[in-house]
Amino acid sequence: MRTWFRFLVLLKPYRGRLIVTFLATLSRPLLNAAKIYLLKLIVDNLVAQPTGPVVLWICGGYLAIALLKGGANYLDQYQGAYIGGRVVIDLRHQLFARLLRLSLHYHHDHRVGESVSRLISDVGAVEDVLVAGITDGTTQALTIFVFATMLFYLDPFLAAISLLVLPFLFVSLALYARRSRLASREVRTRLSELTATVEEVLSAIVLVKSFVRFSHEEQRFRERGEQHWQARLDAARQRAIFTPLSDIIATVGTVLVVYFGAQALAAGTLTIGGLVIFLAYLGQLYNPLLSLSRLGNTMQSGLAAAERVAALLDLSKDHDEPSAALLPRSTLLKAYHPPYRIVESAITFEHVFFSYKPGRTILRDFNLTVPRGAIVGLVGASGGGKSTAIALLQRFYDPDAGRITVFGYDIRQFETTELRHYMAVVPQEITLFMGSIRENIAYGRLDADHNTILRAAQQAGILEMKLADGLDTLIGPRGTKLSGGQRQRVAIARALVRQAPILIFDEATSALDSLSEEKIRSTLDTLRGQHTVLLIAHRLSTVRTADLIAVVEQGHVVEMGSHEELLQRNGAYATLVRGQCTTDIAKQATIVLPHLS
Ligand SMILES: Nc1ncnc2c1ncn2[C@@H]1O[C@H](COP(=O)(O)OP(=O)(O)O)[C@@H](O)[C@H]1O
Numbered sequence: 126m127r128t129w130f131r132f133l134v135l136l137k138p139y140r141g142r143l144i145v146t147f148l149a150t151l152s153r154p155l156l157n158a159a160k161i162y163l164l165k166l167i168v169d170n171l172v173a174q175p176t177g178p179v180v181l182w183i184c185g186g187y188l189a190i191a192l193l194k195g196g197a198n199y200l201d202q203y204q205g206a207y208i209g210g211r212v213v214i215d216l217r218h219q220l221f222a223r224l225l226r227l228s229l230h231y232h233h234d235h236r237v238g239e240s241v242s243r244l245i246s247d248v249g250a251v252e253d254v255l256v257a258g259i260t261d262g263t264t265q266a267l268t269i270f271v272f273a274t275m276l277f278y279l280d281p282f283l284a285a286i287s288l289l290v291l292p293f294l295f296v297s298l299a300l301y302a303r304r305s306r307l308a309s310r311e312v313r314t315r316l317s318e319l320t321a322t323v324e325e326v327l328s329a330i331v332l333v334k335s336f337v338r339f340s341h342e343e344q345r346f347r348e349r350g351e352q353h354w355q356a357r358l359d360a361a362r363q364r365a366i367f368t369p370l371s372d373i374i375a376t377v378g379t380v381l382v383v384y385f386g387a388q389a390l391a392a393g394t395l396t397i398g399g400l401v402i403f404l405a406y407l408g409q410l411y412n413p414l415l416s417l418s419r420l421g422n423t424m425q426s427g428l429a430a431a432e433r434v435a436a437l438l439d440l441s442k443d444h445d446e447p448s449a450a451l452l453p454r455s456t457l458l459k460a461y462h463p464p465y466r467i468v469e470s471a472i473t474f475e476h477v478f479f480s481y482k483p484g485r486t487i488l489r490d491f492n493l494t495v496p497r498g499a500i501v502g503l504v505g506a507s508g509g510g511k512s513t514a515i516a517l518l519q520r521f522y523d524p525d526a527g528r529i530t531v532f533g534y535d536i537r538q539f540e541t542t543e544l545r546h547y548m549a550v551v552p553q554e555i556t557l558f559m560g561s562i563r564e565n566i567a568y569g570r571l572d573a574d575h576n577t578i579l580r581a582a583q584q585a586g587i588l589e590m591k592l593a594d595g596l597d598t599l600i601g602p603r604g605t606k607l608s609g610g611q612r613q614r615v616a617i618a619r620a621l622v623r624q625a626p627i628l629i630f631d632e633a634t635s636a637l638d639s640l641s642e643e644k645i646r647s648t649l650d651t652l653r654g655q656h657t658v659l660l661i662a663h664r665l666s667t668v669r670t671a672d673l674i675a676v677v678e679q680g681h682v683v684e685m686g687s688h689e690e691l692l693q694r695n696g697a698y699a700t701l702v703r704g705q706c707t708t709d710i711a712k713q714a715t716i717v718l719p720h721l722s
């Protein structure tokens with residue numbers, strides 16, 4: 126129940142409409158009662174005097190009640206849909222905003238499809254019961270109250286008898302509620318797994334085709350489908366048992382009333398008219414009782430969905446991105462822009478230790494100083510922790526020990542959102558959105574004008590690509606219509622357009638040919654001085670002209686210096702260079718220089 130109360134807040138902005146809906150639904154039991162009362166008028170008056178104005182009154186009464194009921198139904202349905210729809214939008218928005226801000230730990234542990242399922246289908250289920258639950262629930266309760274009062278007014282003895290079955294109804298409902306909720310929870314979980322499977326397989330469609338894994342994926346999908354079906358069947362069985370059971374209990378009540386009513390009839394304490402009306406009212410009492418208990422069940426399945434939504438909203442603060450705002454917003458700006466220039470280093474890593482999961486240290490005593498305005502290359506075997514260092518720099522995670530500074534300030538002193546404004550990253554895994562190249566570049570800076578975008582595109586070598594519609598070429602979902610190298614160029618343009626003081630390239634030119642890479646490197650050279658560039662590269666030729674090169678081995682910077690210095694030192698870097706020479710150049714060289722092989 127507590128879960129429900131938190132969602133009630135969502136209804137607050139729609140109080141007025143809710144009251145209208147509420148009144149409309151409330152008028153229904155009253156109109157029903159009035160309609161039945163007309164029956165009594167017929168029995169009482171028409172039997173004695175079949176003609177006259179009373180007939181007209183009764184006919185008019187029926188019509189008036191029908192009109193009022195129609196109006197009430199209209200208000201109830203329309204306003205109900207209005208409020209329900211708004212609640213869905215509000216709740217989805219809240220949940221989506223939360224999802225975006227959850228830490229990468231969360232996102233790397235959960236499949237996209239699961240979150241989609243919570244956002245779409247679970248939120249929908251919450252709506253189904255939230256509005257209906259409140260309006261229907263209270264009207265049914267009111268109806269029960271109205272008709273129970275009428276029954277006691279008509280015949281207290283029979284009324285007491287008819288209510289004897291109530292406890293049985295409640296007990297069966299209570300027994301059923303828990304099982305129903307568990308079953309519904311299972312249905313929800315299975316459904317979200319089904320969604321996640323579809324999402325996963327379709328985003329890997331090329332892989333599926335290439336490895337011809339159609340039947341394997343079909344099998345997997347079918348299994349998920351069967352599991353979902355099984356869960357639904359279990360839930361349906363619960364319903365199938367409970368609904369007839371409650372009908373039977375209600376019928377027992379009617380039977381009791383008929384039996385004792387007949388006795389009262391024989392004893393002459395009750396008229397036949399009285400018994401008929403009593404039974405009519407009793408029907409009206411049991412109906413809402415049954416609907417109320419059925420509503421209880423629907424609420425249970427809605428509750429299962431609501432719990433899943435609430436679980437996401439309630440994830441503890443640990444799941445949020447790290448954040449803090451100890452220093453005013455303009456601090457970084459002042460540290461960076463002339464005439465303030467107060468520090469010489471743009472980025473420092475000071476004795477940084479980090480592990481994604483306890484027990485497996487990725488960065489150990491990682492130290493790195495990137496001077497302002499310099500181009501610094503980061504090289505080393507893959508898995509060494511280079512991308513991890515970049516993730517920490519953007520504060521996707523916080524170090525376990527040590528600190529990272531940007532323009533002389535510990536990055537933990539800023540809001541993450543502000544910190545990231547000062548960086549433009551071309552990540553190792555390129556992500557593009559469906560849309561045009563222009564839109565994808567502008568993602569780096571939403572207010573960029575045409576010329577800015579054009580310049581970035583030119584610097585990244587996009588204008589040389591053979592494109593059907595220039596910058597307006599559509600690139601397909603996730604940029605699937607581009608080649609790997611083209612995707613990288615778009616990502617580079619997206620970073621350049623940001624015009625951020627710090628530029629980070631994480632193996633951003635790995636898919637480019639040497640000529641294109643050369644061009645981008647010369648672009649970076651022009652940025653020297655105004656921008657600080659961190660260049661992670663696998664190909665050593667990429668970083669050769671960098672001001673400084675740092676070699677990362679197993680989470681530790683083992684060497685740092687310029688290309689020449691490091692070659693002279695004849696250490697790790699020199700070994701790397703020799704390795705690449707033998708693989709890249711010497712292999713080709715074997716043709717011309719056979720004595721090498
Ligand atoms: N999200 C993650 N969760 C757990 N381990 C990770 C995650 N990302 C990377 N790693 C691990 O961290 C190590 C360093 O990875 P990474 O920083 O990507 O290396 P590099 O960029 O130098 O190739 C690898 O052993 C990898 O398995």
Ligand SMILES: [Mg+2]
Nearest residue numbers: 511512513553
């Ligand atoms: Mg990497």
